[in-house]
Amino acid sequence: GAGVSQSPSNKVTEKGKDVELRCDPISGHTALYWYRQSLGQGLEFLIYFQGNSAPDKSGLPSDRFSAERTGGSVSTLTIQRTQQEDSAVYLCASSLHSRGRTEQYFGPGTRLTVT
Amino acid sequence: AQKVTQAQTEISVVEKEDVTLDCVYETRDTTYYLFWYKQPPSGELVFLIRRNSFDEQNEISGRYSWNFQKSTSSFNFTITASQVVDSAVYFCALSTNFGNEKLTFGTGTRLTIIP
Numbered sequence: 001g002a003g004v005s006q007s008p009s010n011k012v013t014e015k016g017k018d019v020e021l022r023c024d025p026i027s028g029h030t031a032l033y034w035y036r037q038s039l040g041q042g043l044e045f046l047i048y049f050q051g052n053s054a055p056d057k058s059g060l061p062s063d064r065f066s067a068e069r070t071g072g073s074v075s076t077l078t079i080q081r082t083q084q085e086d087s088a089v090y091l092c093a094s095s096l097h098s099r100g101r102t103e104q105y106f107g108p109g110t111r112l113t114v115t
Numbered sequence: 116a117q118k119v120t121q122a123q124t125e126i127s128v129v130e131k132e133d134v135t136l137d138c139v140y141e142t143r144d145t146t147y148y149l150f151w152y153k154q155p156p157s158g159e160l161v162f163l164i165r166r167n168s169f170d171e172q173n174e175i176s177g178r179y180s181w182n183f184q185k186s187t188s189s190f191n192f193t194i195t196a197s198q199v200v201d202s203a204v205y206f207c208a209l210s211t212n213f214g215n216e217k218l219t220f221g222t223g224t225r226l227t228i229i230p
């Protein structure tokens with residue numbers, strides 16, 4: 001079956017512009033996570049969705065970052081007024097979220113470069 | 116707070132040698148989950164194994180084996196008879212809250228198998 005997909009795979013944007021990153025989780029997976037991977041910070045948790053609600057946004061680095069999920073499926077991560085320190089690979093993961101089946105499956109990521 | 120330490124930043128071994136990747140974790144929770152992920156040069160994180168804190172049985176899957184020891188808070192990963200395709204960055208990760216399995220990752224170990 002299809003895995004987690006993300007788009008775009010690469011995004012180059014100018015400092016100060018807004019960007020939207022999209023994630024399509026594995027069909028039937030109720031939990032969705034966003035992480036980012038950068039050289040200096042490693043792999044960091046950003047936000048977690050259960051269905052369409054986000055009970056944990058504790059990893060979002062600033063109020064320039066927001067995310068939503070609709071229909072219990074697709075999620076969009078938005079970064080407003082991008083800064084150079086936002087450059088990273090943004091990873092999305094989904095999981096079945098049932099007792100005993102908590103492993104997360106990751107998408108290929110979106111590489112964001114802010115110039 | 117949770118923490119995962121992978122003290123080995125880089126390891127190089129000659130093909131067919133055995134290699135062990137170390138992982139030490141910290142958590143105050145009595146129920147937690149440990150994971151290993153592989154990130155090959157293509158970049159996509161690949162799930163390898165999940166282990167629950169109440170199951171200390173070691174596991175073997177082909178050339179891969181995992182040694183979970185609660186007494187030393189370690190979850191080490193051994194590759195037997197290594198192959199060039201095993202070259203990748205390997206991440207150990209921890210989650211502690213059923214209902215929000217956000218992952219805390221170690222910094223990763225870059226494994227290079229020399230042909």
